[in-house]
Amino acid sequence: xxxxxxxxxxxxxxxxxxxxxxxxxxxxxxxxxxxxxxxxxxxxxxxxxxxxxxxxxxxxxxxxxxxxxxxxxxxxxxxxxxxxxxxxxxxxxxxxxxxxxxxxxxxxxxxxxxxxxxxxxxxxxxxxxxxxxxxxxxxxxxxxxxxxxxxxxxxxxxxxxxxxxxxxxxxxxxxxxxxxxxxxxxxxxxxxxxxxxxxxxxxxxxxxxxxxxxxxxxxxxxxxxxxxxxxxxxxxxxxxxxxxxxxxxxxxxxxxxxxxxxxxxxxxxxxxxxxxxxxxxxxxxxxxxxxxxxxxxxxxxxxxxxxxxxxxxxxxxxxxxxxxxxxxxxxxxxxxxxxxxxxxxxxxxxxxxxxxxxxxxxxxxxxxxxxxxxxxxxxxxxxxxxxxxxxxxxxxxxxxxxxxxxxxxxxxxx
Numbered sequence: 001x002x003x004x005x006x007x008x009x010x011x012x013x014x015x016x017x018x019x020x021x022x023x024x025x026x027x028x029x030x031x032x033x034x035x036x037x038x039x040x041x042x043x044x045x046x047x048x049x050x051x052x053x054x055x056x057x058x059x060x061x062x063x064x065x066x067x068x069x070x071x072x073x074x075x076x077x078x079x080x081x082x083x084x085x086x087x088x089x090x091x092x093x094x095x096x097x098x099x100x101x102x103x104x105x106x107x108x109x110x111x112x113x114x115x116x117x118x119x120x121x122x123x124x125x126x127x128x129x130x131x132x133x134x135x136x137x138x139x140x141x142x143x144x145x146x147x148x149x150x151x152x153x154x155x156x157x158x159x160x161x162x163x164x165x166x167x168x169x170x171x172x173x174x175x176x177x178x179x180x181x182x183x184x185x186x187x188x189x190x191x192x193x194x195x196x197x198x199x200x201x202x203x204x205x206x207x208x209x210x211x212x213x214x215x216x217x218x219x220x221x222x223x224x225x226x227x228x229x230x231x232x233x234x235x236x237x238x239x240x241x242x243x244x245x246x247x248x249x250x251x252x253x254x255x256x257x258x259x260x261x262x263x264x265x266x267x268x269x270x271x272x273x274x275x276x277x278x279x280x281x282x283x284x285x286x287x288x289x290x291x292x293x294x295x296x297x298x299x300x301x302x303x304x305x306x307x308x309x310x311x312x313x314x315x316x317x318x319x320x321x322x323x324x325x326x327x328x329x330x331x332x333x334x335x336x337x338x339x340x341x342x343x344x345x346x347x348x349x350x351x352x353x354x355x356x357x358x359x360x361x362x363x364x365x366x367x368x369x370x371x372x373x374x375x376x377x378x379x380x381x382x383x384x385x386x387x388x389x390x391x392x393x394x395x396x397x398x399x400x401x402x403x404x405x406x407x408x409x410x411x412x413x414x
Contacts, residue, residue, distance in 0.1 A: 032078025139187030249299030
């Protein structure tokens with residue numbers, strides 16, 4: 001009886017051509033309308049933290065499946081892309097266990113994935129966009145393996161220069177050092193960069209790099225944390241040649257003390273001239289909270305942002321930010337997790353100057369719970385301005401898509 005009533009009600013709505021207004025931050029239920037909840041996808045055959053968006057709206061996730069590196073691709077409607085690999089999954093094996101942690105897309109649509117082997121070697125692969133096959137014109141048969149000299153190495157972010165060169169950031173050695181590696185577009189170590197294509201930077205007693213971006217002038221910005229009587233937000237900027245840029249903070253390195261401990265997990269550029277947005281978490285408020293710092297191009301903290309350059313947001317007793325994306329209007333979208341409980345996939349949006357955007361979700365926060373645990377590690381803005389975040393839903397790899405602005409939807413197409 002209830003189902004019949006619902007069906008009649010929907011037919012009535014469609015007859016009168018009525019639409020539904022959904023607020024900013026709502027899940028886009030046209031992305032896998034059959035999802036749980038609608039607007040999300042989960043893939044139980046792989047897990048990981050990397051993501052990139054194609055210009056056609058397809059979503060590519062990077063991680064691992066068993067002992068192999070893995071990419072998973074969804075169509076713009078949230079369905080596994082049957083044209084990509086086997087049923088939407090591409091795996092790559094080596095003689096060692098391999099995990100991808102990052103993926104980016106070239107102007108020609110081909111995909112570049114980066115990760116690390118169990119023995120600590122940097123592994124890079126390029127895939128043909130149409131079907132996910134390895135691109136044999138890259139490296140050796142489509143892949144490149146580079147020993148960095150430490151089994152403790154971990155590489156977490158990849159991006160492209162305007163000339164097509166591939167830049168990868170992470171950590172190597174013990175104690176840890178910020179490590180940046182550059183390849184030519186053909187997959188050969190670029191010996192014009194750093195020392196033989198590699199730059200390592202020791203900071204404090206231990207330094208871990210978690211994020212990477214490239215400025216329009218070719219300078220490379222790396223974010224993470226360094227240990228100096230606690231762990232602290234740390235940003236390093238390098239010239240296009242891989243040398244620390246002394247116009248940034250005087251030494252090329254800026255460390256910001258926020259509470260007793262703070263960690264950068266994501267980095268992005270905002271405006272022109274570009275200011276550096278660093279996101280992560282800190283104990284500034286006494287708990288573990290989303291934290292953002294904004295830096296001027298010369299490395300000074302931008303005191304016009306938040307409170308003296310810092311914004312820290314209490315969401316739950318423990319919350320960590322990992323991903324960041326900048327909208328065209330300059331607003332800052334941050335993704336992560338918060339312990340409600342349960343541990344919950346969490347987005348927050350801030351105005352240009354670092355205050356929570358009350359027009360987004362509930363007071364600037366959007367929660368997407370799933371089972372006993374869900375977390376977001378990457379977030380990006382699609383060409384249609386929708387927000388796509390990826391991460392874990394339980395033990396499955398997945399993504400969710402949200403409306404960035406209030407939207408009128410046709411309920412008859414759902």
